[in-house]
Amino acid sequence: MATNKDNPIAEIFGFPTENMSQKAMYYRENRLCPFHNRYPNCTKDKADDPLGVCSVNHGTDKVITCPSRFREDWMILKNAADFVWPKGTKWTALPEIKLNDASGQSAGNIDYVIAQYDDNGCIVDFASLEVQGVYISGNLRKPFQEYINSPSADFHWKGRNYPHPDYLSSSRKRLIPQMLYKGGIFKAWSKKQCVAIQKSFFDTLPVLPQTTRKKADIAWFLYDLSYDTIDKQCHLVHVDTIYTEFQPALQKVIFTNPGNVADFISVLQGKLDEKLTNSPETHSVFELI
Numbered sequence: 001m002a003t004n005k006d007n008p009i010a011e012i013f014g015f016p017t018e019n020m021s022q023k024a025m026y027y028r029e030n031r032l033c034p035f036h037n038r039y040p041n042c043t044k045d046k047a048d049d050p051l052g053v054c055s056v057n058h059g060t061d062k063v064i065t066c067p068s069r070f071r072e073d074w075m076i077l078k079n080a081a082d083f084v085w086p087k088g089t090k091w092t093a094l095p096e097i098k099l100n101d102a103s104g105q106s107a108g109n110i111d112y113v114i115a116q117y118d119d120n121g122c123i124v125d126f127a128s129l130e131v132q133g134v135y136i137s138g139n140l141r142k143p144f145q146e147y148i149n150s151p152s153a154d155f156h157w158k159g160r161n162y163p164h165p166d167y168l169s170s171s172r173k174r175l176i177p178q179m180l181y182k183g184g185i186f187k188a189w190s191k192k193q194c195v196a197i198q199k200s201f202f203d204t205l206p207v208l209p210q211t212t213r214k215k216a217d218i219a220w221f222l223y224d225l226s227y228d229t230i231d232k233q234c235h236l237v238h239v240d241t242i243y244t245e246f247q248p249a250l251q252k253v254i255f256t257n258p259g260n261v262a263d264f265i266s267v268l269q270g271k272l273d274e275k276l277t278n279s280p281e282t283h284s285v286f287e288l289i
Contacts, residue, residue, distance in 0.1 A: 064223075067131045084125070091115060195221065
């Protein structure tokens with residue numbers, strides 16, 4: 001088995017790269033998604049040539065890159081509903097619901113709205129569930145294509161531009177803006193919010209001030225991938241839930257602790273000194289007349 005250092009890919013079309021079972025090969029050959037994608041086939045990146053990488057290796061972690069990977073056994077929906085309503089509540093999940101602001105402008109789509117309904121099928125209450133994978137820096141297509149061309153239980157790849165998780169972009173460009181904009185609307189409506197995220201991703205965020213489950217506006221459901229040596233597959237597991245209020249949590253995320261201003265001035269001074277030392281000889285306009 002290739003070490004994580006040699007192999008950037010953890011799962012392809014739902015199965016670890018070292019899994020050479022007939023079922024794994026069937027999914028790879030037919031480019032199928034076992035995690036309830038909207039279509040039977042994987043559609044990540046390109047529908048006609050999908051980048052079927054579910055998760056990547058990073059150190060000892062298997063980092064989920066595809067949101068569909070969180071859909072295993074629909075655990076994310078059940079956990080969200082259990083947070084919002086008592087056991088026995090009738091509920092369902094509605095995917096990709098468009099959300100507009102007061103001016104009618106789109107605030108984006110909500111990954112899932114979980115809706116409580118009564119015996120007549122009328123909606124009684126609802127909450128949001130956002131699912132966030134991790135962006136990747138580097139080239140993931142090349143090792144993926146190399147593996148697909150020649151599958152091996154001992155796959156190694158040491159090409160250039162080695163892919164790795166980009167946690168900072170994942171939070172600043174995706175997670176935080178949607179929590180602020182879409183989450184702000186749900187907060188104004190006094191509706192609960194849920195986030196499904198991998199623990200390794202959550203651990204890169206600032207430490208959020210926690211509250212009780214009863215007082216929480218947001219429940220952060222932390223998941224991970226656990227490798228089963230018997231079926232040679234990774235399985236989604238719920239490892240923790242963090243409860244926060246909306247404003248304290250988001251303020252903690254969007255405002256960073258400032259460094260020492262003297263250090264920044266020192267950097268500026270160094271740049272200025274370099275510029276003045278290396279500047280070509282200049283003349284004023286009046287000297288040239």
